[in-house]
Amino acid sequence: MKRVLLMFTMALLIPGVLSAEPTVGLYFDVGVMGHTPPGPDTAFEVYLYIHNAESYITAVEYQLLTPDDPAHAYFGITDVEYPEGASVTLGHPFTGHAITYWPPLGGITQGYNLMCTYMCYTTVECGQILDYHLVIAPHPGSGELRCTFAPDNDKLYPIGMTSVLCPSEIATEEESWGAIKSLY
Amino acid sequence: MFKGKVLLFSLLLVFATSAFAGDVDDCLSECGLSCEPMTIPTCPAGDFKNISEGCGGTNDYIWVRIVDGTGTGVQGIPWPDYWLNACDPAQELCLCSPPMNADSLTNEDGETTFSNEIAGGGCTLTGGIWIACQGKILLDDPPECELGDPICLNIIIVSPDLTGECICDLSDLGVFGDSYNRAPPDPAYDPCCDYTGDDICDLSDFAFFGEHYQHRCL
Numbered sequence A: 001m002k003r004v005l006l007m008f009t010m011a012l013l014i015p016g017v018l019s020a021e022p023t024v025g026l027y028f029d030v031g032v033m034g035h036t037p038p039g040p041d042t043a044f045e046v047y048l049y050i051h052n053a054e055s056y057i058t059a060v061e062y063q064l065l066t067p068d069d070p071a072h073a074y075f076g077i078t079d080v081e082y083p084e085g086a087s088v089t090l091g092h093p094f095t096g097h098a099i100t101y102w103p104p105l106g107g108i109t110q111g112y113n114l115m116c117t118y119m120c121y122t123t124v125e126c127g128q129i130l131d132y133h134l135v136i137a138p139h140p141g142s143g144e145l146r147c148t149f150a151p152d153n154d155k156l157y158p159i160g161m162t163s164v165l166c167p168s169e170i171a172t173e174e175e176s177w178g179a180i181k182s183l184y
Numbered sequence B: 001m002f003k004g005k006v007l008l009f010s011l012l013l014v015f016a017t018s019a020f021a022g023d024v025d026d027c028l029s030e031c032g033l034s035c036e037p038m039t040i041p042t043c044p045a046g047d048f049k050n051i052s053e054g055c056g057g058t059n060d061y062i063w064v065r066i067v068d069g070t071g072t073g074v075q076g077i078p079w080p081d082y083w084l085n086a087c088d089p090a091q092e093l094c095l096c097s098p099p100m101n102a103d104s105l106t107n108e109d110g111e112t113t114f115s116n117e118i119a120g121g122g123c124t125l126t127g128g129i130w131i132a133c134q135g136k137i138l139l140d141d142p143p144e145c146e147l148g149d150p151i152c153l154n155i156i157i158v159s160p161d162l163t164g165e166c167i168c169d170l171s172d173l174g175v176f177g178d179s180y181n182r183a184p185p186d187p188a189y190d191p192c193c194d195y196t197g198d199d200i201c202d203l204s205d206f207a208f209f210g211e212h213y214q215h216r217c218l
Helices: A002-019 A168-182 B002-020 B170-179 B203-211
Strands: A023-027 A044-051 A057-065 A075-081 A086-092 A096-101 A112-122 A132-137 A146-149 A154-156 A162-165 B030-033 B038-041 B062-065 B082-086 B111-114 B129-133 B155-158
Touching (some): A023 A057, A057 A112, A057 B203, A075 A086, A086 B170, A086 B203, A096 A112, A146 B203, B062 B129
Parallel strands (some): B038 B155
Antiparallel strands (some): A023 A044, A044 A112, A057 A096, A057 A132, A075 A112, A086 A096, A132 A162, A146 A154, B030 B062, B082 B129
């Protein structure tokens, strides 16, 4: 019985431990990882954040994958903007992107630190790309998704998050609302 | 007549002695390392690693013993009266002025050490580094000394100023980018980009590069 209770307690603790891991992901607003773009060829911003980094981040390398659309035919990035601390960059999000930060990013526990902002667009209506995944993946050059932190630029390995464009739940909701309106 | 010759000889002796006293003798003076090989990442702003970390520790140093023509230590040489560069002219460094400061004035034996940063850029992987004091390069023991061969200390110098122009800028980023995420035996790997000494030019090196981007001589 004791063993079962211990295992149950451990199982309860695991999510807490996992949630403390640093993550890198794309956000559309505070804590929002799903978004319905305004329409084709209309610009919108997507924010790359590191979350739960307890260290002062000095660099990151990653690749942005769109597994539903490997050639990026339906989603594009026109520009990448960097926060004030970003000093040097190599590559592009789609092909492998590395950014350095000096002074380092804040490293606020439980906080979000902005790594860069994409200016994005889609080429089709949301209905054609439902649940379009934006995956933060390892950099193709190193095979790793990783960051470095001050003072010695040692490495840490955050978890890459997946965000969703045109989430089907919202689309269904809109359709329902349209259906309701059509009743009148 | 004899008295005159003695007087002349004495004067010559005094003159010769005073001419050598206190003047750096490049042949008799020496320099060396507390450990080797030493790898020192440098930046034109003089704010990269200290010489004291050159072999991975915290107490590493370069030492010099500066003597005059009589072998007597030259005391009180100021901190900035030193220079250094690559023994191989093809790997010449770009150095700021002064490139390094001694830890103290030379003592009565003409000795002092260097454990702080070097201010400069470029890359010297082979052939070593010579040290000069008051404009004189410290030379090997005779007979190499007579040939003008310098003492080449086993030091490797790397810098984010990869092009050796005393500034870390876009031209260096181009060179660094070519080597990014490369390791031997990849021919694109450039050991001059490896600031952490782990035989790969990766994110840690890139972070150091970014830290020193746009740094120049102060």
